Amino acid sequence: MWPRLEARPERSRVMVYLTPLVAAGLTAVAGLILFAALGHDPVRALTIFFISPLTTSFGLTELIVKATPLVLCALGLSVGFRGNVWNIGAEGQLILGAIFAGGVALAVGDAEAPWLLPVMVCAGIVGGMLWAAIPALLRTRFNANEILVSLMLSYVASLLLGYLVHGPWRDPDGFNFPETALFGESALLPALVEGTRLHAGALFALVAVGVVWVLLMHSFIGFQVKVMGMAPRAGGYAGFSQARVVWLGLLCGGALSGLAGMVEVAGPIGQLHPQISPGYGFTAIIVAFLGRLHPLGILVAGLFMALTYLGGDTLQIEMGLPRAMTGVFQGMILFFLLASDVLIHHRIRFGSGPARSRASTRTGGA
């Protein structure tokens, strides 16, 4: 008999928290099949991908380094997503944050300046917000689709960065490589653990979790965002402004993505070059969904997705598999998550006939 879906009377709260785990489990199973199909020892490959990065202190610190920009971007995106504002241009906003913060750092150079890092933080946030303000303005003023505009701007941002590091900002002593000079000491985030790349940016991510939590769960504007996301007409009757939700969603995304850009260039990278982000802004979309658009969920999901980056690297080193494995796994996780989300609103029934009569039969038999 074919299984069929039956609508639940109300959404299952258990499933809301269970489906991310179901998705991770299904991804692992699919990974086993994929590795076996490619002719590799599936258990070993999966262990290398998901477990071995966690067994060394280097791996653990790297995990946090990679999770930091993911969590920051995803937190920002979640505010928009909750209000049905589809900002998918976090990558571009991250790059603009990096350009603004990097520009400040390069202007100051090697001079001793204790005020430099705070200024760079502000510059990064402003850069990201300015980039996100474009789709917000075009959406609220001209009704232009923010998905397409924010995505197009990601390509433009990437080209802008390419232009700067190939042209005006290129390091004159850099042997013609497309990169800027290294930032001065005062422009670098201090290390949290000496001898590792773990830096103070991770603390920004933790603070951001708290701020977004208060914003979404304990503020009136956060309530408006959620209402406009779930029932825009009800929000309209209550006098909530759609435009305000669009602006808030995009500006939060821009601010935190811009901060993520600043954190990357002032943390692990220390200069500007064309590849400052391996697609963090896009992966953050998955992080936001996997974390159920909840700040704490995003924190956990960010660490998990960071693992897919490390796992891809380890797999390449130990088994010679291409790094693109990371992207395949990330796509699978989101697919499985969205597919298993059907269980939030539905339950699976086997057999035919309306469920109620089946239920009554069962009670009758008991």
Place this chain on the structure above:
Amino acid sequence: MDGLDAIVALLVATIRAATPLALAAVGELVTEKSGVLNLGVEGMMLVGAVAAFATAVATGSLALALLAAIIAGMLVALLFAVMTLSLMSNQVATGLALTIFGIGLSAFVGKDFIGIPIESLESVYVPWLSDLPLVGPVLFSQDPLVYASVALTFAVSWFLYRTRPGLVVRAVGENHSAAHAIGYPVIGIRYLCVLFGGAMSGLAGAYLSLAYTPMWVENMTAGRGWIALALVVFATWKPGRVLLGAYLFGGVTIIQLHAQGLGVEVSSHILSMLPYLATIVVLVLISRDQTKIRLNAPACIGKVFRPDH
């Protein structure tokens, strides 16, 4: 090169640049007409591109390569259809997932094909017509997919507006509850339309890896899938205008590529921004007229259909 030759070269290049956009956008148009918004065009194109290229390298047959691209595009579209239509997942999120998955999958499959040369799709010279001055080389000396893109656009236009099944597709997209009440299989029709979109995106990807730049490069679509999505809005969901828009964008791409040759002293990075900026400008110009969008957009686009409600 005299003036006429230069113009011919630019026009030929414009049409070639426009073809993948037209193919993908016409496919997406049919999908959207049935009320489904598939944001995974970019991912489907990449999967089509790598499938076509790998098949071409393995078999040497370009016909098989095109077939492989169509099938690959339909397979990933089927994944999207199962998720959004049967499992009722959010179409925007699932489309994004499809693009992320397509980028990863194509990069993974394509790893072994980087740097391998293949023979590109050959031009077909229409007898007699290709000897005409100007229009001959521009319109009648192109490769088969260019002709196919034009033919398919008109076929889709005819299908949607002149046939009964086309009317049903539009009805499903405008009001799925009414279509369901009359007895049309809403989900089944949407499945077919999503699959058609996948096939066309696959073909568009194949055009890139077999004809436009006959090689495989990671992420070689470079946002064309997203531009195709914007083209559908630009065309206010009308097939003929999709073709027009595609040629417009093809022109922008070519101007950007040839600007430096024409003596424009601007960095190539800045010039490369043109197609993306043009997309934004065009979106704004079209979308500012809200009535026009509301009248032309399929009313049920992006909405989940639950037959039991």
